[in-house]
Amino acid sequence: MLGIYVFKISGPWRWIFIITATAALWLDAFVGVIQAFAKLPFLHELAPNGSEPPFAIVQLIVLAIFVLLGYWTLRRFHPNPAKRWP
Numbered sequence: 001m002l003g004i005y006v007f008k009i010s011g012p013w014r015w016i017f018i019i020t021a022t023a024a025l026w027l028d029a030f031v032g033v034i035q036a037f038a039k040l041p042f043l044h045e046l047a048p049n050g051s052e053p054p055f056a057i058v059q060l061i062v063l064a065i066f067v068l069l070g071y072w073t074l075r076r077f078h079p080n081p082a083k084r085w086p
Contacts, residue, residue: 015074022070029062 003009003017037043037055047055 014077018070018074018077022066022073026063026066029066030059033058033062 003013003020007013009017033055034050037047037050037058043054046052
């Protein structure tokens with residue numbers, strides 16, 4: 001909220017905003033994968049305890065996707081300095 005409303009996503013607040021937003025979304029996806037392995041029978045059979053290799057592989061893939069998307073967003077996101085938030 002500071003980055004958007006107070007500092008208008010300028011300077012270092014641009015990358016701080018992107019990293020924290022990406023991390024928050026990744027945490028949601030992390031919990032979603034945990035819930036999927038706990039609730040879906042065909043996934044639960046692959047990793048009943050949550051510590052088996054299929055579970056770790058899926059979590060690693062999700063993490064890699066979010067790291068790549070975060071990096072890509074950080075490189076391409078350049079807010080218009082003249083635009084003001086309402």
